[in-house]
Amino acid sequence: MTAPIETTGSQTDAQPEAVLVGVKSQQIEGRSLGQIAWTRFKRDKVAVGGGIVVVLLVLAAALSRPLQALLGLDPNQFHQDLIDPNTTLPKGDFGGMSWDHPLGVEPKFGRDILARILEGSWVSLVVAFGATLLSNAIGTILGVVAGYYGGRVDTVISRMMDTFLAFPLLLFAIAISATLQGGAFGLEGLPLHILVLIFVIGFFNWPYMGRIVRGQALALREREFVDAARGMGARGPYILFKELLPNLVAPIIVYSTLLIPTNIIFEASLSFLGVGIQPPQASWGGMLDQAKDFFEVDPQYMVVPGLAIFVTVLAFNLLGDGLRDALDPRSR
Template sequence: MTAPIEVSGSEVEAQPDAVLAGVDRKAIQGRSLGQIAWLRLKRDKVALGGGVVVLLLILAAVFAPVLVKLLGYPPDEFHRELIDPVFSRPTGAYGGIGWDHLFGVEPINGRDLFSRILYGARISLLVAFLATLLSVSIGVVLGMAAGYFGGWVDTVIARAMDVFLAFPLLLFAIALVGAIPSQASIFGLFELKDNSLRIALLIFIIGFFNWPYIGRIIRGQTLSLREREFVDAARSMGARSPHILFKELLPNLIGPILVYSTLLIPTNILFEAALSFLGVGVAPPTPSWGGMLSDAVTKQLYPIAPHFMIVPGLAIFITVMAFNLLGDGLRDALDPRAR
């Protein structure tokens, strides 16, 4: 039988330090919720691919003038020498695609399709981002107010949501935007040119009438969060409603807000393209993806130049797909229990 080992008191007290001496303290540091979400997102290669495509699209739209100077021609410069005078189609193979014109040229007028796609991306992304920012701002504030206060506040906001959701947005946008010229003055004080007024009106219509969708989501999340212990603790310490809404509840709603925003942006891109396709969006000669598709269909240009319809169609498809993949990945990373 083994004899018991005698340990003095000083040795017993020194044991915890001896055990921790060889442990790397960085290995036991905790991770924040953002770091945990990023680790989950890095494992989703499809979502990362969508994020890379989105980042490249944003950079291409921002630096469109530089890219056009290096790789293309001005978007409104005609090159009729590249068009067959008999059939009104590009003389080169595959729609004139080559080193001078990476995506080919338009039929009839010979404008560079590469530069028009880049400048069309600026319009689509600008309208989509600003409209999403407007609708998310309104929806988050009203959704939190409805869910937190309840009572008559919730009733009024909920009925307003029902009214906006039942509103014929497409018909209203067609009627209102179609009646606004591309160049107009505001109260005679200053003049807006180059479709500035139409773009601002598109942003307002799309953003202002789409807030109930995210408002309902935020209201439902707030109804569950307002019963949590940290909200009761804030009330017991004398915190007022604005502090609880924007300091306690809003940080816990960042996940749903980010996810829904990435899913709302492609919807707004499609809506802007649909309005331009119907002829009530961005007026020519300003390039727009929907306007290019409209010209290809209404002017019967796709039989003689199929690339004129394929290229802007692929641009819309790739952009919407990339945002949707990124949104799905963010949803899984921020809320894995919803999978």
């Protein structure tokens, strides 16, 4: 037999503290759920790219007036000298593109396309964000109440959702917008049109958020932390706003990023039909409406606002998909 190897005084007898001598001690820090979600989100390069585009679009919309002043552009200034009087089309190639007008000018009137794109960006985003906030507020409150209380409360709210979803939203929006074109509630002009669009789009879209929140609340109300809150004597309002709603932030954020582009398209559709934002105020849908008569001879005037809507909607959708995967990796 081989004699046992003596290990006295060797490293095998050393204490853990002795083995770690000379190694810089570092405190292990835990990560919050937000930090974990941010780490997952950063790994999705497509979603990060969409988020960057969204940030740039929001900045461009917020700074549209300063950018126009910096570039010396006016969305409502006519440049008749750049229009051919015989064809009413822009002079030169590519829709009259030049250093002074990087995206060219529109047919017939000669207004700068870049200036009108910047001017229309803040209108579209204000309407989309405002309508999303309104629909989220109504849908979240009614959805969490229906999901938590159940019974007759759930039945009444669910039937309300079904009723609103049965409305022909586009026709109803056209009727309301056309009725309130002149003035109402002490408002007129652009502020009235924006508020009407926010109300119509947001008020009739809340059931979509309500259904999502209701489904999540039905699952959360059976969880242990809700039972613990009940056992400690917490009442319904406290459980709704302190226990359930904080756990519904993730799906609300994700669905909001997917609802904003839908609202942008809806606003553009109403403006395209002539019952949304009224000229001379620039809007992407209004530009498409004016460009339809010149599409065959000057397609650039329709391509530019159409591309602006496409890029904006795509960026928000990519951001929403990335947030969904980051906040709920089991959904992948």
